[in-house]
Amino acid sequence: MDAWLERLRKQIDGATTGLTDADWRRAPELRWNSAQIVEHLGRSYGSTAKMLELSLSAGRPDVRPAKLLETILRGLIVNLGIFPHGAKAPAIVMPTGNDGPAALKQAMENLERMDAALALAEQRWGRGVIATHFRLGPMSAEEWRKFHYVHCRHHLKQIRDRVGRLA
Numbered sequence: 001m002d003a004w005l006e007r008l009r010k011q012i013d014g015a016t017t018g019l020t021d022a023d024w025r026r027a028p029e030l031r032w033n034s035a036q037i038v039e040h041l042g043r044s045y046g047s048t049a050k051m052l053e054l055s056l057s058a059g060r061p062d063v064r065p066a067k068l069l070e071t072i073l074r075g076l077i078v079n080l081g082i083f084p085h086g087a088k089a090p091a092i093v094m095p096t097g098n099d100g101p102a103a104l105k106q107a108m109e110n111l112e113r114m115d116a117a118l119a120l121a122e123q124r125w126g127r128g129v130i131a132t133h134f135r136l137g138p139m140s141a142e143e144w145r146k147f148h149y150v151h152c153r154h155h156l157k158q159i160r161d162r163v164g165r166l167a
Contacts, residue, residue, distance in 0.1 A: 004145040005115045008152045009108065012038070015156045015165065016104055023163045024100030034159045035103050036095035041152055042107030043093040045114040048144065051131055052117035056124065063129045063138045070137030077136065078146045083154035090134060118144055 001009065019034060027033035032040065055062050066074075076082050098106065121130040122141035129138040136147065159165075 001112070001115050002118065002145055004142075004149045005111060008149050009111055011152065011156055012041070012104070012107065012111075015159045016100070019100060019163060021100070026162050028162075032095060032158075034162055035098060035100035037155045037159055038100065038107050039095040039098045039103035040089060040093055041155055042103060042110045043095070044151065045107065045110035045148065047092050048131075048148070049110060049114040049117045052114075052121050055131060056117070056120060061121065061125050061130045063132050066137040070133075070135065074133075074136040074139065074143065074147075077150050078139070078143045081146075081150050081153075083150050085154075087135075114148070 016034070016038065024035040025033050027036075051062070073084075076084070095103070118130075118141045127140055127142070130141050131144065132138045133144075133147065136143075139147065
């Protein structure tokens with residue numbers, strides 16, 4: 001597994017190991033609980049994997065030129081490691097209600113699937129742009145990995161806050 005994604009995997013393990021049913025369900029009012037957060041992460045890995053798998057099957061990456069706002073957001077998240085708060089997740093990655101252990105299992109499976117798809121896309125198309133993110137624009141495999149790492153770190157802080165764990 002790629003180093004960024006291996007770090008991500010270890011951090012998910014660290015944040016979720018030993019969670020009770022009550023821990024998985026605990027959340028501030030009108031906010032996601034830990035199970036929903038992990039399900040969201042897993043769905044984001046799965047959607048990235050599926051997008052790449054479709055491009056690989058088509059024989060070409062799905063890319064377009066970057067827009068200015070995308071370039072700024074990508075720089076903020078991928079280069080500086082700052083994930084903005086309050087952005088609404090797209091429907092495809094919204095949690096559907098899996099319990100914590102099921103969400104965690106699916107997240108880890110999708111993480112491996114995404115890692116494999118990123119590696120194959122990078123092997124086939126090189127270190128340049130391999131796919132277009134809906135908000136961040138065209139990105140390389142390395143940028144995709146860093147994006148998912150920063151995105152995960154953002155959400156793992158929320159899990160730690162909900163269950164009273166230090167980073």
